[in-house]
Amino acid sequence: MSTELMVLDLRAKRKKLWEKIMLRRGLMGMLIIGMAWYLVFEFYPMTKVYWAFTNIGQVAPSKISFVGLANFFKLFSIAQFRRALWNTFYISFLKILLGFPIPIIYALLLTEMRISFVKRSIQTIIYAPHFLSWVVVGAIWYIILSPINSPNAQFFEFLGKKPIFWWASDRYIRGLLVTTDIWRNAGYGTIIYLASIMSIDPNLYEAAIIDGANRWQQTWHITLAGIKPVIIILLILRIGKILNLFKQVFVLTTPIVRTLSDVLMTYAYRTGIQQMQIGYAMAVSLFKAAVGLSLVLLSNWIAKKVKEEGVF
Amino acid sequence: MKRTSGEKLFSGLNYTLMGLLALTMLLPLLHILQLTFSAHPDTSFRLWPRQLTLENYRYVLEAGFILRPLWNSIFLSTTGTIFSLAMTSLLAYPLADPDLPARRFFNFLVVLTIMINIGFLPKYLLIRDLRLMNSYWSIVLVGGISSFNLIIMRNYFQSIPRELFDSARIDGATERTIMIRIVLPLALPVMATIFLFYFVDYWNEYFRIILYITDRTKYTLQVILRSIIIMEEDMGGDELDRMLIDNIKYTTVIVALIPIMMLYPFLQRYFTKGIMLGSIKG
Known part of the structure; x- marks a missing residue:
């Protein structure tokens, strides 16, 4: 397959995915609402694990640093x-x-x-x-x-x-x-x-x-x-x-x-x-x-x- | 079939043993129940009040110790359950759809939250930063979706024949119509199960209320109940106080039990199915 064809193919695939998404807008809407909740109340808090490597809570807020x-x-x-x-x-x-x-x-x-x-x-x-x-x-x-x-x-x-x-x-x-x-x-x-x-x-x-x-x-x-x-x-x-x-x-x-x-x-x-x-x-x-x-x-x-x- | 004497003996022992087991669960409750109706609640274990009276309930309700917490519990449990049920079915529907792009990835994200539990600290600070402290929103939002319940519901949705969806879609039905007209009526048993699970969870909630609510007027029955029970240690008090406190204790236990007992017959109809769906396939 030539590069040109591959690009076309990729575009077609993308278009197909996009069409699929647009066809099922309602479905995507539901997914987004639910996943937004997961993002804010489950995954965002998970990112805070880095606190374990800082001295947050032991020093003034301006002096917080990584402590390994x-x-x-x-x-x-x-x-x-x-x-x-x-x-x-x-x-x-x-x-x-x-x-x-x-x-x-x-x-x-x-x-x-x-x-x-x-x-x-x-x-x-x-x-x-x-x-x-x-x-x-x-x-x-x-x-x-x-x-x-x-x-x-x-x-x-x-x-x-x-x-x-x-x-x-x-x-x-x-x-x-x-x-x-x-x-x-x-x-x-x-x-x-x-x-x-x-x-x-x-x-x-x-x-x-x-x-x-x-x-x-x-x-x-x-x-x-x-x-x-x-x-x-x-x-x-x-x-x-x-x-x-x-x-x-x-x-x-x-x-x-x-x-x-x-x-x-x-x-x-x-x-x-x-x-x-x-x-x-x-x-x-x-x-x-x-x-x-x-x-x-x-x-x-x-x-x-x-x-x-x-x-x- | 003829039974040997050994089998008869075993059977007799078996019924006795299981009967006694059931009694260990019934008797403590019955004892406390009779105390709430007794004009002379005293130390001895009994199953029927010494002198039947409704005074204890009247007194406790009039003293106003538990009316407010009772209302708080009812309010939090109903609104929380409705919110959680809506959110869970809203997400279970797309996750059950085989056409959903990256479906495996989204399902993996849900399972991930069961496997990794980094504790309450980041959530606590998030709620504080969102200025939701002392609002029931904190409890409802943090408890929004239980991944376990979501998986049970998703599995049930998956078992609905896809042809129903496809033919509806060909007829031009939108996702909302499909959800309301086809999925929800067919999924009534699982919806009822999850509704009850959420309700029991919200009604029994204790830790999150301790965590996010500091305003005493917003405390629920569970929080009040624990504080009266534990208070016993650092309380000398005279005889009258002691009786009053004991009365409040007993009646609060019973009041906290009533909704669970009322829902229990329905729960029992559904939880077997729920637990099987949830634990076998996960």
Whole structure:
């Protein structure tokens, strides 16, 4: 093809694209409005990551300058940051260890229920707490577990002991965060497992019965084996979100138990919003975002390896 | 089919265990509910008020602690939900269209915002620079589109047969007509799902209100509720104060729950579909 023809071809292509756009003006209008929102409220803020490399917030506005990686070196020299990092991993790990298997167990038990009225009622009840805000969940458990005027106080009175103030106790706060998380979300988490159990071919069970498999063997070799891919994907996704621990901790904890419950995001909130150390808090956020993104990409890559299908 | 005694035992245990599990969710709520109707709210755990009364509600409403926050919550949730639903469907429609130029790129941008979360600090300063502090616009705009909801809706739009669009277009229909006459009626289930998701999100919102709103008259129920609950620690107070505060606590929990409980039957109809669409294919 000669250059002249190529130019013509390119022009024709451009014209075609332009015609396509003009033909669908309405469509483009919609796209532009929506994408304008993304530009202003998602991507423009993202450009501010450079703050992490400046001393903004520590000096007068006229003296702001780039300080390289100073904020990041500072992170690891500060005990509060190390503590928040450790707490984030520790609480998230506890939540996965104790909270991840529970929806699977609930789903298996629900599947074994044959009276559909009872089964549906229980499902209705255990899905519900997921839709309550952390504030309401917190309010309920603060009221029940309050050291005065509460069932908790009544219980300790019965034992003849001084009531424990659970929410203000370093010893129990992490346990409470894990328990309330399970209380609120484990029931809702069963939905996806129940759906994938339903999609298992019933012929497999019949064949297994003919082969003389008992119920435990059926559960292990057919049900659990059948939902294994879903379990793996969800576990990997969960690991990818380890650092996102925030809203629950922000709502449910008080400064009294900060030593054991301060996490990266609450630390970023205190340094960034309350103390206005913008550069430093941005470094905390960027560190969190970078580790979080690598965890997500890594876990998605593993998911692809496992199931030949990523999440994104 | 005959069942062995082992299976019967297991079945009995299973029903008991799941029943107890459901009770751990019901009992705390019922206990608090009865407290709000009790003339003598006391320490002991019970399911029925000691002496049935509506005084607590009357008192709390008259004292005016929660009327304003309640109105704020309703106002923010309804306007926010309408805005977000409109924005989300407006963008889901072109992103679902296979003819959209650079469609993969735009969809990638949306997914990117799920993967990269650089936190609230830049958004906070943006809102401050836009002078939107203390305005509900800050909350509605920052929460404008949830990428997760957008993807659910886009996937649903994609499942509508393209022939419908093409024939409408040949008949000379504009995008707006297609959207209103064809897409929205067909996508009613997903619209309802997303509407409920947004409403619950706005109703339950806490952090963004703490972040962007400092004017106490604009606080919502969630913010008020948390402050009363947490206040307990630094409050000695005499017996009367204590009872009043407790009453406000209990009634506010129940009032904050009511809309969610009212929407729950509808939510339950749709969220299974929503969660499957959202998490399987993303």
